Amino acid sequence: xxxxxxxxxxxxxxxxxxxxxxxxxxxxxxxxxxxxxxxxxxxxxxxxxxxxxxxxxxxxxxxxxxxxxxxxxxxxxxxxxxxxxxxxxxxxxxxxxxxxxxxxxxxxxxxxxxxxxxxxxxxxxxxxxxxxxxxxxxxxxxxxxxxxxxxxxxxxxxxxxxxxxxxxxxxxxxxxxxxxxxxxxxxxxxxxxxxxxxxxxxxxxxxxxxxxxxxxxxxxxxxxxxxxxxxxxxxxxxxxxxxxxxxxxxxxxxxxxxxxxxxxxxxxxxxxxxxxxxxxxxxxxxxxxx
Ligand SMILES: Nc1ncnc2c1ncn2[C@@H]1O[C@H](COP(=O)(O)OP(=O)(O)O)[C@@H](O)[C@H]1O
Ligand SMILES: [Mg+2]
Numbered sequence: 001x002x003x004x005x006x007x008x009x010x011x012x013x014x015x016x017x018x019x020x021x022x023x024x025x026x027x028x029x030x031x032x033x034x035x036x037x038x039x040x041x042x043x044x045x046x047x048x049x050x051x052x053x054x055x056x057x058x059x060x061x062x063x064x065x066x067x068x069x070x071x072x073x074x075x076x077x078x079x080x081x082x083x084x085x086x087x088x089x090x091x092x093x094x095x096x097x098x099x100x101x102x103x104x105x106x107x108x109x110x111x112x113x114x115x116x117x118x119x120x121x122x123x124x125x126x127x128x129x130x131x132x133x134x135x136x137x138x139x140x141x142x143x144x145x146x147x148x149x150x151x152x153x154x155x156x157x158x159x160x161x162x163x164x165x166x167x168x169x170x171x172x173x174x175x176x177x178x179x180x181x182x183x184x185x186x187x188x189x190x191x192x193x194x195x196x197x198x199x200x201x202x203x204x205x206x207x208x209x210x211x212x213x214x215x216x217x218x219x220x221x222x223x224x225x226x227x228x229x230x231x232x233x234x235x236x237x238x239x240x241x242x243x244x245x246x247x248x249x250x251x252x253x254x255x256x257x258x259x260x261x262x263x264x265x266x267x268x269x270x271x272x273x274x275x276x277x278x279x280x281x282x283x284x285x286x287x288x289x290x
Contacts, residue, residue, distance in 0.1 A: 013038040013073055013165060013196045014059065020067030021054050021220075028054045030220035031068070036198060036213075038164075041191045043211035044200040045277065047289050051220040052200035053093055056169045059198070060090045073164050086114075089158030089195075093169040095150050097157075099143035103134060106142055107157050114161040121160075128156040132186060148179035155186060159195070166190055168199040172206060184210055202289050204278045214277065218285045231280045239279060241271040250279065 014036035021029040029051045036042045044052050057063040059070060061081045069076065075083040097106050104125060111121035129135040132152040142150060151171060158166055171187065172180040180203075187210060191197050201207050207214045208228045215225040224231060236252035238259040252275060253259040263270040281289050 010038055010074060012036070012071075013040070014042075014198065015071040016055075016059075016068070017070075018068040019055070019058065019065055019070060021051075021058060021063070022066050028220050029058075029065075032217075032220075032222055034215060034222065034225070036165075036196060038196055039191070039194065041187070041197040041210055041212045042199070043207040043214045044198070044217050045202065045204070045207040045214050045281065045289060046200075046217035047202055047287065050217045052202075052217060053169055054220075055217075056090070056167050056198070056200060060088045060167055061085050062090075086161065087164045089161070089163035089166045091151070091154045091158045091166070091168040091171055093173065095147075095154065097142045097150060097153060100141065102139050102141055103129070103145070103153055104138040106153060107160060110157045110160050116161065124160055124162075125156075128159060131159075131189075132156045146179075148175050148182065151175065151183055152186065155183075155190070159190065163195065165196045165198060168197065170200055170202065172201075172203065180206070204276055204281075204289060208277050216281055216284060218287070223284045224280070228277060231277060232275045235275050235279055235283060237275055239273050239275050241273065242268055252279070 012035050014034070016032050016034040019029050019032040032055065044055060046052055054063065058065045059072065059077065061077060061084055071077070072084050073087040075087065077084045107125045107128065108121055111124065116124065129138055132155060134149065134152060137145070137149070142153065145153065168187065172183050175183065184206070187197060187199070199210070211228060213225065213227055214231060216223040236254050238253045238256050240251045240253070240259050240263055242249045251262065253262065259272055263272070278289060
């Protein structure tokens with residue numbers, strides 16, 4: 001009789017079930033449920049204090065959960081933390097490169113921590129410096145680099161041990177618009193090259209531009225989760241803003257024609273614009289992301 005081997009095809013890269021985290025009396029995460037598919041670019045969008053960093057720190061083994069289950073790439077983070085660490089690359093919210101060392105040395109130290117051989121380190125570092133377009137800066141001390149370049153070095157460092165999932169915590173915070181777009185292009189490229197990406201942000205445009213799916217997080221819980229397009233469709237396509245004293249009232253319409261007809265029927269002035277994720281966030285949570 002012929003024997004068949006069943007190859008398990010991994011259909012879920014990150015699985016989070018009823019995740020809880022408390023810091024003493026502060027309940028930072030209140031039961032998060034979530035699944036991320038391999039190759040997906042997933043964004044956690046929420047205001048400061050929502051629980052974004054806490055989630056990333058738990059998923060990457062930097063903080064312990066206080067309840068629930070997390071599985072990454074088939075390994076449970078509680079019972080198999082070392083396997084999970086190998087699967088994950090992390091770009092933290094704050095720059096944590098060694099500013100007194102060169103770009104090359106910063107990457108080399110990381111390679112040693114992951115026990116990559118000297119030859120592999122040399123080759124991978126060269127490849128990654130090309131990838132982030134910084135090959136000509138490898139000898140420069142990190143303290144001489146701009147904020148945007150430091151972010152790129154942090155992304156290269158996180159990719160050095162070839163993780164299956166790249167976690168980025170607010171990857172463009174504090175960067176100006178042009179630099180931000182270069183980081184976005186790099187993150188998209190990482191996804192295209194086969195890595196699953198999980199990022200947090202409180203920038204609406206960042207989630208809208210980058211993410212295949214977005215989860216709105218507020219007060220340690222997910223309030224909505226879907227593609228940016230589907231989330232926005234719930235409200236409409238066009239928004240009319242009307243200023244009323246200190247308040248702003250917004251109405252939503254499916255077509256531009258309907259919006260134009262409404263504004264023509266009133267005497268007051270309106271501003272017409274497209275619906276964005278901020279509108280959806282506000283309608284669901286009653287607050288703005290920023
Ligand atoms: N180490 C800590 N000790 C105590 N409270 C913390 C700690 N880290 C985060 N918190 C609290 O947990 C909540 C979520 O924080 P955080 O995950 O940093 O949010 P975000 O990254 O979305 O801004 C906040 O109320 C924050 O004050
Ligand atoms: Mg944070």
